[in-house]
Amino acid sequence: MKLLDFPIVKLTLCLIVGIIIGSKTSFTFSETMVTSCVLLLATLVNYIISKNKFKKTVWFGLFALLTTISIGILIVNFHNQQNQKKHYNHFYDYENPNDSQIILSIREQLKPTTYHDRYIANIIQIDSGLVHGKVQLNISKDLTNSKLPVDHQILISSKLQALKPPLNPFQFNYKAYLENKNIHAQINSDHNSLTVLKTTNPSVLGFANTIRQSIITKLENYNFRPEELAVIKALLLGYRQDISKNLYEDYANAGAIHILAISGLHIGIILIMLNYLFGFLRRFKYGLAFKTTFILILLWSFALIAGLSPSILRATTMFSVFAFGMNLKRPHNTMNTLAISAFLLLLINPFFLFEVGFQLSYLAVIGIVIIYPMLKPLLRFNYKVPNKIWELLAVSFAAQIGILPLSLFYFHQFPSLFFISNVLIIPILGFILGFGFFIILLAVLNTPQNILFDIYGFIIHAMNSLFKWVAHQEAFLFKDIPMNWFLAIGLYVMILTIINYFKSKHYKNLSAVLISILIFQILLTYNKWQVESHDEMVVFHKSRFSLVGIKNGNHLNICHNLDSTILKNNPIIANYEVGNFIQKTEYDTLKNVYQFKNKKLLIIDSLGIYQNLRFNPDYILLRNSPKINLTRLIDSLNPICIIADGSNYKSYINRWEQTCKKRKLPFHYTGEKGAYIVK
Incomplete structure (x- = not known):
């Protein structure tokens, strides 16, 4: 009988639940330690009892689940450095x-x-x-x-x-x-x-960083263009510091950002290459053990030199488990392998769970494992090349379906031409990586500039040009797609029920699909009601400028003094529009008075004019550093709050804040407290 009578997938899910609970609660380390020890003891006792009776008990399974959840809470407390006395x-x-x-x-x-x-x-x-x-x-x-x-x-x-x-x-x-x-x-x-x-x-990371910097110095002696060298360093060494913003956006908009970040794709290709390279060891006694050892040493050496970032760490851990299964002839299941690697990584650092890369990489692989076998048989050709192209497309579509809701939630965009990038580059990525490692070897040996370096530079330049072309097909890049967390969950539920139906076309599974679609429609209706019933006025923070937004349902009115160039490229407004599902935005210049429901906002600019008002404003916004006597203004208008935005001098803000403290009146500077929101 196994120690735990539950699959590793279920235990990993329990660990994830524990980590989420631990991050949202304030249990002390001693409390979670005692609880975990008691539950672990109860689990062992139930295991011994069930073993002696040769019979599984429900209590053993229950305590195993609770213990794993408790361990998740415990490791969050343990890894939170603020809980340590010397922090x-x-x-x-x-x-x-x-x-x-x-x-x-x-x-x-x-x-x-x-x-x-x-x-x-x-x-x-x-x-x-x-x-x-x-x-x-x-x-x-x-x-x-x-x-x-x-x-x-x-x-x-x-x-x-x-x-x-x-x-x-x-x-x-x-x-x-x-x-x-x-x-x-x-x-x-x-x-x-x-x-x-x-x-x-020197630490291990410091030693690895020294090696990486030495290699980078060697590569810089050759005639690579800046963008080519930046991609070479990112692709082969995990060094992305020199990637320009424009180049990064080109790869992201082309749906190929995974090319720049060393992840499962790169580590998987390297594993295949090493598996082939050391294949001759299978002929010798204990050859498989030596082969596996060499592969693991080289994989982790590469991971160290590449910086051991979270994406590299999770990919190397996952493929290390695969390497054991491949070379030691152990039966393995892909989902179990994924669960084992996730379980180990979360034990090492539970905060990996909240990293976007961690979530997307595992969901992409899960999508491939579940959906790809369903897509592959849909098309069959009589020739090898079309079949390979379709297989690549199927893998890309499966990965995109796996990450689609979460990708929309985090990035609010969908690069619909992602399949072009993947079909053209992924088949030759192994060659690009292998050629690149050979170029690094030549550079380390101080080989003079020759045609091999020119060829490799041309290949990287061609790859950059391809992604730049794909990224600039703006008609196929869907941006600013609104998505919140409960719609993303609803979308995942709908995807899972559809997958389950196509696996087994049963009446119950079809009913589940229809119910999931109904639930998603309900969520959309609830979201629409929430958006349309939520009105607010916002004084945004924008350095050197003033920006006021009034939201009525899904309509937004922006009042500002920005020039057209800044307004067009302003993420403040775009983020607010996407986050609030805004359908229509209108722009206007700033006025002196705004009324929102029964509240009045008075804006005082550099002219400092506010006399002869026939009302007392609830809020006063000071902009462009008006030269006013704030004490006299407060006595005259009696507002409930003074607001200063990012267009004011800091010396003025400090003086106003001191005045408001003396008068015991709330003072809100957007540069410190953020945007001021009136509901």
């Missing part, structure tokens, strides 16, 4: 205006911005106190100084800054993104404020 959040005063002496160890280099080099660093000491915890370090770019290597310890005179939530509705929540990586503060500084102390004993 810097328990000691540092964010309101302290003075700089602290902070000792950091560089952990990882991030993609730089226009003005800053960015890093993830571990805090070792703040002033005289030994603490720990991860922060994001932003260092102003300086042409005279190079980037800080991984494992370097530095002393920096600066302040910790608390992470800020998004300032506008439906904006990307970078604060939550960093907190999911256990980063709870950031430091902004420059090279003049830091001192390099020493290089610590």
Whole structure:
């Protein structure tokens, strides 16, 4: 009898439930530890009883499920660094205006911005106190100084800054993104404020980063164009810092972003290549064991050099399990393999569950496993090439169906020409990777520039040009598709019932399809009612400009002072439209007075004119730094709140805030507290 009488898939689902519960509740580590130990003991007792009676009991299964859920809650508490006594959040005063002496160890280099080099660093000491915890370090770019290597310890005179939530509705929540990586503060500084102390004993990641940087330096000596070199580094080494925004958007809009991010596709191809390369070992005694060992060592070595990012980690873990099954002749099921890899990864870091890449990669593979066998037999040709093309199309469609609802929820777009990219590139991606690794070998050996480098550069250039062409077919790129979480779940339920019906065309399964369609229609109706019954007025935050939105049902009126170029490329409005399912948006210039239901908003601009009003406004918006006596204004108009947007000077905002504090009147600066919303 097996220790657990439940499939690994069910246990993984229970672990996921536990992680979600742990992230949404505030159980202490000791509470979850005691609960997990008690449940584990109960599970073992029930296992022993059922084993002695040679009979399965429902209690054993129940306790096994509860134990796995409890373990999920436990590992969330264990991996949350804020629960540790020495975390810097328990000691540092964010309101302290003075700089602290902070000792950091560089952990990882991030993609730089226009003005800053960015890093993830571990805090070792703040002033005289030994603490720990991860922060994001932003260092102003300086042409005279190079980037800080991984494992370097530095002393920096600066302040910790608390992470800020998004300032506008439906904006990307970078604060939550960093907190999911256990980063709870950031430091902004420059090279003049830091001192390099020493290089610590190199960590595994630091050693791998040194090798990667050495390879990159070698590649930079050859005549690759900047975009070609950026893609080569991303494709072969997982180094995406040099990918330009335009190039990244071309790959994303072409539905080929998975080409740039080393993931399951790359690791799977590398596994096939290594399996073929070491195939001769099968002839020898213990050859399969040696072959498997070599493959695993090389897979994980590549993963380390490529940065061991979450996408690489999950792909390497998954295909390591596949490698065992392939080479040790163990029977394996793809869904069980996926579940094992997910279970192991979530035990290592439960916060992987909340990463978009983790969710999309597993759903894509699940889509392929479930849907591809159904699509493949639909078309058969008498020739090999058309069959291979159809198989590639079927795989691409299956993966897209698997990720479609979640992709719409996160990105609100659908690249309908994704199949062109996949059919043309994926068949030769193995060749591109193999050729690329050979080019790296030649570069490491300091081989002089020759025709092989030119050919490889041409191949990468052609691939970039293809994706750029596909991305610019805007008629086939559907953007700004509204989707929320309950509609995404409803869409998944509908997809699953349809798949189940085509697997077994039974009356009950057809009934389930019809019920799921009905449920989705109900969700759409509920969503429409929610949108149309929800009205609000929003003072958005926009640096140097003013932006006010009034939402009535699915109609939006935007009042602004933006020029046409900024207005066209403004994500603030687009995010709000998509998030609120807006169907019609009208634009207008700013007026002095707005009425929303029974509330009045008075806008005072740089002219500072507000006298002779025949009403008392509920809210006053100060914009373009008006020179006014705020105390006199408050006494005259008696508002319930003073609002300042991003168009004001910071010195004015500080003075207004102090005045409102003295008068005990709410003051809302959108640059700190985010958009002001009147329901």
